[in-house]
Amino acid sequence: MAKHESRSMSIAQLLWYMGIATTIKLLVIPSYHSTDLEVHRHWLAITHSLPLSQWYFDETSQWTLDYPPFFAYFQRFLSVFAHLVDPQIVHLHHGLNYKASSAIYFQRISVIVSDLFFMYGVYRCTSNLPSLKRNLVWILAVWSPGLVIVDHLHFQYNGFLFGWLLLSISFLAQGRDLMGGFLFAVLLCFKHLFAVAAPVYFVYLLRHYCRGGLVKGFARLSVMGAVVVAVFAAAYGPFVYHGQIQQVIRRMFPFGRGLCHAYWAPNFWVFYIMLDKGIAFLLTKFGFNIPSPAASFTGGLVGDASPFVILPQITPMTTFILVLLALSPCLIKTWMDPRPRLITRSVAYAYTCGFLFGWHVHEKASLHFVIPLAIVAVESMEDAKHYFMLSIVSSYSLFPLLYEAQEYPIKVLLLLLHSILIWFCFSAQFTKNKAMKSTLQADKKAAQFELKGSSRTAAVNGGFVLGWLAKSYLFGVLVVEIWGQFLHPYLLGDKFPFVPLMLISIYCALGILYSWIWQLTQIMILS
Amino acid sequence: MKKKRGMEKVKRLEDMVNAENDDSEGDPWWWLVQKGIKHSFLCISLFALLVRVAVGLHPYSGAKTPPKYGDYEAQRHWMEITLNLPAKDWYRNSSVNNLSYWGLDYPPLTAYQSYIHGVFLKTFDPDSVALFTSRGHESYLGKLLMRWTVLFSDVLIFFPAVLYFVFVYRAMQSGRGRKSDVAWHIAIILLNPCLILIDHGHFQYNCISLGFTMAAVAASLSQRDPVASVLYCLALNHKQMSAYFAPAFFSYLLGKCLRHKNPLLEVSKLGLMVIGTFAIVWWPYLHSKDAAFSVLSRLAPFERGIYEDYVANFWCTTSVLVKWKKVFTTQSLRIFSLAATVLTCLPSMVQQVLAPSSKGFLYGLLNSSLSFYLFSFQVHEKSILLPLLPLSLLALEEPRSLLWLTHFAMFSMFPLLQRDKLVLAYMALYALFVLLYFAPGGPGGRCNSSKTLDHKQKAKKGTKFVSSVAFHPLVMGFLCLCSLILHVIYLTMRPPKKYPFLFEAVIMLLCFSQFIIFTFYFNSKQWMLLKHLTSKDKQKKLI
Incomplete structure (x- = not known):
């Protein structure tokens, strides 16, 4: 019962951190955004207006689709809502360089909402940590200035993708290798740049998941292989069916x-x-x-x-x-x-x-x-x-x-705030208890003998240096x-x-x- | 003797360490407060600054709306005037200073501030403050520089004032209470959504006058009355609206002077301070009667009506029933409003003269500014910022009133902010405020648990009825729902042609009803303080 209560308390805490981050993300909606906003808008248009067989062939804009299919499906999913908000966002030709606030708001908010997935990943990764440490990790990850700069100012969907990565890691850390491998395969079909870690995954899964003798190991290997193949089939299958796989690969690796x-x-x-x-x-x-x-x-x-x-x-x-x-x-x-x-x-x-x-x-x-x-x-x-x-x-x-003057104070403040936050967090974590108790002893003696010692401050500062x-x-x-x-x-x-x-x-x-x-x-x- | 002191110190230290250990067990904010108030202030103020900069990305009042534009253009125009004309011509109509186009109508300190900011703008973007040619100047760089002037003012005046106040307030409670509550208090004062929206969104420099006022409050709470009167005069000389606090300052300082051995000396000391400050600020206009009066006449906009737009005060709300503007002349309305304001201020003033106390003073500030907001002449929606300041200073005493009144203060400004295209910033800041208020383990979240509620209400029997009605979950829920629906209606629907300002009027009625209830509530709270004053406290005051 008590455990359940503390868990809901801690979820409330995470939601609170997330809420604060969200308000900042909402406030920076009118800021500068890179061409990535137009890139993603165009992808919404491609996936919405064209049949799947033309997604990777379209050259209406110079921003051709160069992410793996799952990301294209994700854009297709978003485009349904975009169409409801403002049909021009997803129009292949009229939508080009469409800068109306409806488009910007929709896309910015879609990033903010998809960050929920990142929060879930963070939550799963930290669910076994003690509460103080968990708090600190949340502050480090949820209030990460890098994510705000890249996703919410510059514009991209990294938070969403990190959600998959963190989920996969959390399952691996718990020993649930099959799920971890599955999620990583899904991630690869969202953004192939994450494939750099594939050798590590491969070796780890081979040695950790597929152990326990030749027969059992082989059985597990085939299960894992089947799962990964299934994921890739779901992603690339339609394009293989249309005989476009070479074109897809060419687009993805320029x-x-x-x-x-x-x-x-x-x-x-x-x-x-x-x-x-x-x-x-x-x-x-x-x-x-x-x-x-x-x-x-x-x-x-x-x-x-x-x-x-x-x-x-x-x-x-x-x-x-x-x-x-x-x-x-x-x-x-x-x-x-x-x-x-x-x-x-x-x-x-x-x-x-x-x-x-x-x-x-x-x-x-x-x-x-x-x-x-x-x-x-x-x-x-x-x-x-x-x-x-x-x-x-x-x-x-x-x-x-972010090279424009308007965002200069924002990026500087984000970095300063982050530095101070993590400095405080780490100090708090590493000065806890130990320093407290020793200074109490020291001060007790000092007070009794009327010796003014500055030991207290010294010990407190001794934590995180x-x-x-x-x-x-x-x-x-x-x-x-x-x-x-x-x-x-x-x-x-x-x-x-x-x-x-x-x-x-x-x-x-x-x-x-x-x-x-x-x-x-x-x-x-x-x- | 020495040993006794030593033992006391040990005990205090033990208490402290125990308290801190307790904190670190259950307190999710331990990392923020463990290094001391100054460090947590640094952290929170960086965040507050980030929020301000982010709000600054949004549009300002009157953007791209010639010919008059809005407050942004007014402030920019003042920079242009003060930078290019000699001080004696600032308030005078002339061929180069057309007073009908955003003529300077704030006291001289605003003019000096405009001058300094004008110099800043001139170094980076001379076009934006060139005489004549810069009218209606709008550019990327210009907006940025203007936004930064507000940020500088905030950082230089408002933020230090908050720190000063928090230190004084903590000393007032002799260091009791959780450290994280102090951090919460700092955050609540610094991240007041109304102030940020008006200063960094709509565009004004309220942070300067409110910062001076807050510093004055802190100074008088720490018994530095002469400093307090100088600071308050500075606030008054930056924005005449700071006069909303005058009755409270006057009665509190007078009450304290009367308790001194030599009241006359004390009063004259403060009087001298006030006159001296005024003399310095008004120096360029003191050489002749005409010059001083021409400035004064600019400051008192009596030619304007008793109210403008739809402000949630008494005159505007009752005008639904009584057409004040048609039935009475402006002259008589002026007298009515003065009489009403003074009458409603009087109880709280009397209380402070009779028994000046720190807490009473804060309530007094709140009551007098609320009276002014509700009953004085020519009140603007933005004036609700003034009552909100003392209320946020009282945040630890009155957490729920703060939440509730901030809600309605925001709401009362919603039509204004909607015109400025600040709806997104409005929603984000409102959410931020609610989140901060209900911070895990914070006082806002705690006071909602019924246990502390009962306890608090028992302590203040007299106000039980008001608070039990106003804070009844059903009433609160209903009013929240109403305001939510009104927000949506205001954004999505068009009013009927016959009543183009129907929605504004409904919003105004709702907000006014809450403001008036709370005026009664705070006044009774202030008078309740008298009962709690024991003879021991009174003796203390005599020193």
């Missing part, structure tokens, strides 16, 4: 886009490019004649041509192999010792590898590992410190998404931001306009690289 996005995601390739530039610069200084590259990274447009001067060209295959290489220690570890407790970390690690070494990575993809890591951030002090650094860096790396390296690194974020926003335009004017963004990429890449190494060591150490 490798012509180049290694880096216009704004470089803070990953390994940033260092690679910088190294190339550095060597080229040195060589020209020493009098070598260096041909200028066919495509320039700083120009923003990145095509198929090699942008590198000295270093070898990077192909999608190179990145693929690098990701697998980076993943391999984690895969081996999972093979040797598949544990439900470590699955969250392994999945997050896989996404980190994909982010660092992947092809044409978006800065938004850093959320793929920051959100799952929130669940394990409360496990130990080291985790908390790491997460504190990582979440700040990842949110900061999203800043260039960052090292000087982390502190100065985070302070550097401030310096980079002040330089990019104020000093650079003031001192250099319009010269080198790419430098502020480049600085953000390089600086954040350092943090993410650190996080990658740290995550790897944690996975290796923990057993």
Whole structure:
């Protein structure tokens, strides 16, 4: 009875956090939105106006459908309501670049509502944690500034997709592997970018689910295989039936886009490019004649041509192999010792590898590992410190998404608020009880002997303290931001306009690289 | 002696630690409050700032509606005037300052504030404050800069005032009560939806005058009466509407002075402060009688009617029965309204002169501002912000009245905000307020459990009837339903041609009925305080 009551209490608490987040999401509806809003609106139109057989062929707009079928079905589902709200939203031709408030409100609110799924995922992931820790995870995940920036300002449906991912992880962590595998397969049919974690899932499920002798293992393997095949059949079946599977695949993997996005995601390739530039610069200084590259990274447009001067060209295959290489220690570890407790970390690690070494990575993809890591951030002090650094860096790396002045205070306040919140949360968690009791003792003595000791404050502060390296690194974020926003335009004017963004990429890449190494060591150490 | 003090300290510490441990067990807000009030204030104020910035994304009053636009244009125009003309010409009609187009009609402090903001605008967007040519100026950057001026004012004046008040209020209760309640109180004051909507949505600078008023309240509660009178004069000199609080300040400060050994000295000290502040603020207009009077005449809009639009006050509501504007001249209406206001203020003033007390003072502020709102001349819908301020200061005393009155205050401004296209912000902020009010483990959620309710009502027998009727679940539910339906009707339906303002009138009637009930309720609450004053308390007051 009491347990039941506390559970409903805690649901109320989660709903409360969610409600507060929702009010903020509602308030930012009139803010800037990227072309993704039009992209998704056009997808609503495609799926609503055209028969399924033409979805992946339509070229009415340059924003062709390039997500897997489940997402297209999801858009089809939403388009039913969109049609009720305003038929023009889903009109294939008249709807192009339709900017009426009905369209914007409908799409924004659909993101807000689909976030409910994310909340459910978070709830399931945290249902076994003690109440204080659970509270903290909710604050980290539900009030994540990254999600607000990407989904509710920039516009995308990441929250909804993370819902599937977190649900899948929660089932795996509980040992219900079949359900976890099923949900992950569904997720892959929503957005194929999540496939980076597929090797981890594969190895984990093979070793954890399909164990117990040859016969039982094989039986389970076939059950799991059947489930996954069924999911994929449900997604791609209709397109196979129409004989369009090649077209669907071609749309989903546009490798012509180049290694880096216009704004470089803070990953390994940033260092690679910088190294190339550095060597080229040195060589020209020493009098070598260096041909200028066919495509320039700083120009923003990145095509198929090699942008590198000295270093070898990077192909999608190179990145693929690098990701697998980076993943391999984690895969081996999972093979040797598949544990439900470590699955969250392994999945997050896989996404980190994909982010660092992947092809044409978006800065938004850093959320793929920051959100799952929130669940394990409360496990130990080291985790908390790491997460504190990582979440700040990842949110900061999203800043260039919102480049207009109007949203500037919003993104800064979101980040500041988040930093303060998690600082408070972690302090509260790690100073609890222990510090309290010791200070009580100390103060008792001090008062009895009339000795004024400042031990109390010292002990309370002793809970959650960052090292000087982390502190100065985070302070550097401030310096980079002040330089990019104020000093650079003031001192250099319009010269080198790419430098502020480049600085953000390089600086954040350092943090993410650190996080990658740290995550790897944690996975290796923990057993 | 020393040892005794030491033991006392130990006991206090033990209590504190026990209390904190208790908190951390059941309190979901432990992480927020464990570092102290200042830290939780920092966190909450960042959130409050975020909400304000987000509301600033929405349209302002009179956007894209030439020729007169709205309050946004008025404020921008004042910046233009103060920036480009010498101070003596600010309030004077001239070839360069057409007073019929949003002439400056607030006291000089507003003009100075406009000047400072004008300088800010000029550095980044000179076009937006250029003389003449900037009329009706609307641009992306202009809107942004204007929004930021309100944010700066809020952060520089309102937020520190809240912190000051919260500290004083906590000291007043000698540190009793849960820390999370303090955080709740901060959030409730900072995230008052009406204030945010009017300042950051509709566009005004109420945060400045209300911030000064709140600081003045805090100063007088902490016995710094001279500081309080200076701060209150600043509020008064920013918006003449702050006079709504004048009776309360006057009676409370007078009551306190009378209890001093040398009342005359105290009174003259405060008087000197008031005159000094006024002299400094009004300095550019004191060189001649004409100049001062021309400013004064701008401040008192007696040529306007007794009410405008559909404000939920006595005159406007009763005009359904009595056509005040037709039956009486403006002159006599002015006298009526003055008499009504003074009469309704009087009980609470008398109470404060007789027995000035901290709590009584807060109730006094509430009562006098409600009287002004209901009965004074030329009241605007936005004036409901003034009673809401002392009510939010009393949030821990009167949580449910706060919820209820905020609901109707919001509702009474709904037609105005709907015209400004702020419905989305209205709904979001309303939801935010309700969520904050019912924060898990917060005072708002607690007082709904019947146990504490009974307890509270026993303590205040006299007000039992009013509160039992007003807060009866059935009555509350019915009125909530009514207002919900009215919201929907107002948004979706067109009124019959014969009565184009039918819905506004119904909204006004509903809100007025609640405001008048609460005026009685708060007045009786204030008088009840007298009974609770023991002789010991009275002795304290003598010091």
